[in-house]
Amino acid sequence: MGFEVDEDILQDFLVEASEILEQLSEQLVTLEREPDDKELLNAIFRGFHTIKGGAGFLSLTALVDTCHKAENVFDILRNGQRQVTSELMDVILRALDTVNVMFVEIKNREEPTPAEPELLDELERYCRPEAAGEKLADVDVAPAPVEAGIAGLGEEQYQQMLNELGLDTNAGANGTPASEDATSAAAVSVASDNGSDDITDDEFEALLDQLHGAGKHSGAPEVDSEPVVSSVDQDFIDDLEFESLLDQLHGSGKGPTDTGSEPPAVASPVELEPAPIPAIAVSKPLAEKKTTKAAAHSAPPDTTVRVDTKILDKIMNMVGELVLVRNRLISLDANHENEEISKTVANLDAVTGDLQGAVMKTRMQPIKKVFGRFPRVVRDIARTMKKEINLEMVGEDTDLDKNLVEALADPLVHLVRNSCDHGIEMPAEREAAGKPRVGTIRLTASQEGDHILLGIEDDGAGMDPEKLKSIAIKRGILDADGAARMTDSEAYNLIFAPGFSTKVEITDVSGRGVGMDVVKTGITSVNGSIHIDSEKGKGTKLRIKVPLTLAILPTLMVLVGKQTFALPLTNVDEIFHLDLTRTSKVDGQLTVVVRNHVIPLFYLQDWLLKGEQRARKQHGHVVIVAVGNQQVGFVVDGLIGQEEVVIKPLDQLLHGTPGMAGATITSDGGIALILDLAGLINAYARRYA
Template identity: 35%
Template sequence: MDMNQYLSMFIDESNDHLQSLNESMMGLEANPDDLSIVQVIFRSAHTLKGMAATMGFEDLASLTHQMENVLDLVRNNKLRMQDFIFDTLFKSIDALESMVEDIMGGGDGKADVSAIVTSLQAIVRGEIPNAGGTVAEVSKPVAKASDAPVFLDEFQFSVLEQSMQEGHNVIYVEVTIRKDCQLKAVRAYMVFDLLERSGEVIKSFPSVQDIEQEKFDQSFSLYYITQKGASEIQAMILNLSEIEKVTSVGLDQESLRQLGQDSVAATAEVLTTAPVISSVSDSSAGSSNMSAAREEGGKAAPAKTGGAPSRTIRVDIERLDVLMNLFSELLIDRVRLEQLASEVQNGDLTETVEHMSRVSGDLQNIVMKLRMVPVDTVFNRFPRMVRDLAKSLDKKIDLVVTGAETELDRTVIDEIGDPLVHLLRNAVDHGIESVSDRIAAGKPEMGTINLRAFHSGNHVFIEIEEDGAGIDSQKVLKSAVKKGVITQEQAATMNDEEAHQMLFAAGFSTAEVISDVSGRGVGLDVVKSKISSLGGNVTIYSTLGKGTNFSVQLPLTLSIIAAMLIRLGSEKYAIPLSSIVETGIVKKAQIRTIHGNKMLEFRNKNIPLLSLSRIFSVPDYDESDEEETEIVVVRKGERLVAMAVQDFIGQNEIVIKNLGKYLPDIQGISGATILGDGQVALIIDPNAFIK
């Protein structure tokens, strides 16, 4: 069977399970005695093992199986979770992630995980180093297998007899595994896997399920159909490691008939003295059954009948991009039609256009929601990363995540992960002090990093705030001068805010020692360029001794927004509707001048009044000549600002178009849109004015 058609599904589902493993392990580390979390981890690992075995990625399946052995001891209260076990399991998950990444890149998913396997085997043996450096003992009972022979039922006997008549060899195989083998089930799996490549296992004793759960002593036996000879099969199995003895006997018609008579004669006695032997359906699947789902407590689950069909499908993001582009063009034509209908004044045309507008509005909402993804898909990998970094730097850090349900356009989500990784690593390494330094500064030894996301107008803000040492502006400026980023004269004129911006200079670093975490001067400059390419920006707020806040502003979507169209002279502009608090008219007498700035009283507080015509140098309009001026009040967080405009054209759905790489970054403009009459209107960025 061609497995390539299932590869993308395998990769997607493997990544989901790996993410679930990481999250559940973090939860278990916080609550080591919660066995319900262990069950979740076990199920994810088991499903991943089954998928990997089915796809033929044996290294991945084998490592996951050894993780299962450890988890099985934990969930059966035979082993308590300790730091060494947590670290080993986290390393195992990292190795699994690297294998899946290799498969994504076209590789075969192989990796050298011998050190991790050795640690997992040591845990299973009970050799766990504890805090005192001694070895903790773990009791692990060894299951005994019955000495009963392998009896065949009537159906299994007929299968063997028919195969022999068709020219196949029927072989009875008995395999004994060495007593010092720590993972008997894995060795048995390898035997079954080897045999399945050259034939078919008809019956095994103990059953495949019992062998998988190590419910046997050192040996197991089976009946096997193949084209190979008994001696060849014996040699093949002996080539596997940790196999002590193999007995391989070829059967002829006479011995098979005798076996059938013995089986029938012994059946009644076996049924009254031993558990019922599994039928052919339990064991004929061989190696594929070795990866079948293991049920809780060893009991078989009832088969699901009439289950609900899956309610989700995976869609290539490129198809959504094409759909969005087509809809954007449709929206421009819709606005044009609405304009023409209002000019023609035909009742039927107006009614049809209004209906089309309602339908396309609903369609737009659906298309937009298809592209929106919670930032949780990016945030959920950070707790594990911060935990590992804190451990490597010997720091105590609590990562608090809020607003993970905030939604962003899929295109932005795909690009924002790496910049946030850099900012978090920077916060852990540079921001949070060591435990001794925090205690000396009168702070709690546990540092806190807040990762939060929230909507503000037509933007999403992601903030990384820590209660660390803060940024020393003088140290930053000295380092910038030393590295030749700025001159001594430039440094002398810079304030704290400008000094903070030096952190984004290419090649800049304040680290005195280069480590595996930071210090190479690569990171924040990459963050700045990546966020700028997404139409966003990043701002630093820092107080020395109290902490630092990196605030990342991102566009909510890269495609369609609701906006208020305004006119300034002969020019038209669009203001995102989500940023507008209200519109109104103010008299000239209401405008005050405070310290040279125009201010306006708005709801019992003074807010700035900005002249858009002056900021954008509009040649044919100046509101200072008018007795009354229309204003638009916009908000960012708690801050408000009023913008003076000439006329309101009305609300509209607009398609955001990029200004392109030939135009420099224009302060206060986030893009442009094409109106129904073909004119271009610039889109105002209210957040820039409030800053």
């Protein structure tokens, strides 16, 4: 176990391995669709190899074993000795899941749990060439290390190996012994097809494969005769120099592995007579030549540093305080006519804005952090349900606050799973409807101002509003009269009701009626909104709108009585002045008609100022807000304007107060409560929550 090593080394491994594991999930699914992509095969091979190297350096044997076998499988694949199949990918994805579990255990400073023997056996089976994979005997013979020579080969087999390398064991023209000629030839002058004196990477890999076995670690075989160990003098490089040479050729980052902990490689079932054969070594001139060339193309210096997110949060809080001070100064400046002070305040405003933007960027992460898991999700569901689904992703580089990335992960997974299960039909059904056998799910992300728009579309069966209404009536969510007055758009939103499910049979994918309710709760908890549109037989579109960041909140300041309240601007759809005598009541609820759409209307003073009994005015300001999938109108006494605020948590005595998200300091130095609109409506108008 390697947890006692320097903490910085362990952290470097965790950061590097985390990035590789995120990429591997998407790369493996892409490989299944594009099995002939050699660059992708090499990238996946390098990913497992790099993790194995770092784990070996930390003596994480269980992780080394699994990555080593996965690496061997991809070595076989990239050499063309096997083909990519769905069954093979099932095993590799299981191995990746196992590696991810080990990685979490390592992050928690726990000993990684070894992979199941059945999984390792499956990986071992795929490590063998496809043509002879089922015929090979279960014999594990490890190749000998370089220093020990290539023991275990007969004269004919050894001669054949050298012939394949383009070498000759006969004595050279200068009369040197055959063994020395073979050694120098293998080390210095492995001829390439173009006649160059330098060997190519592929040729060098071939030489290493002959020395160590393709993609395998070295380990001495147990043989009756003692292998001959050639004397190592100053003309040969040692292990450290050889490792350095590999780093120069194939990139650094591969730590030394514990050869004693790695499983032996599978050798040919042919029984060979052990024979002492001179070792093949790599001479220093080759190492120096390669090192010099690599040095000429050295990588640029690293320009990134690792910073704890707690430090970023602290900096963001300080910037928030600076924003409040700026707002206060701007408010004070409006009451004075000093030109110099006005210029200074304007300059402070600009610098504060730039600083705020720069600090926010340090907290930003691409939405790909979430999108990257969906190819695997869609692939697994499609295999389980015998469907054919193609996933398209657009706008993966769109950045948003890291806290939002984490908060949106589960809701988006639910929506994608729902599209796979409820949306995309079986291939035969799609063909009967005149559609392609392969269904399409499209994920999009884009930034509009201070908001992020996310979209999930599918070309599946769509939703039947009448069926949704009947299910809602049957489950007691809705009565028949309410269903009759519902529009199709409102009927689509029924899927977000708690306990609502159109699935008759409960499966591992869906049917319990909890997923879409979780989606709504998760999105509204980050001041987001979700809208749904569908057409029967054509497909479904979901639109999610969330703020760019949760650290500094744009709000609309309003007056209710003599108190100031802040409404999150992301929820505000419209503001207008209304003659309150033109309202009407439907089922006892005060409503207002806005562009032929009936919207429930509430006086905020009835909820927020219960102790104050005041006569209602005939005219007032109405703020139309979107909460989840519902629009609601709030009557307020005055509008102050838009203002960026920093959310301050409420005191413990006020925790749990319905409809209160926190407090903030206003530009005039006062205190305003920030409203949690979803919680407010849920507490005081449940029928519209």
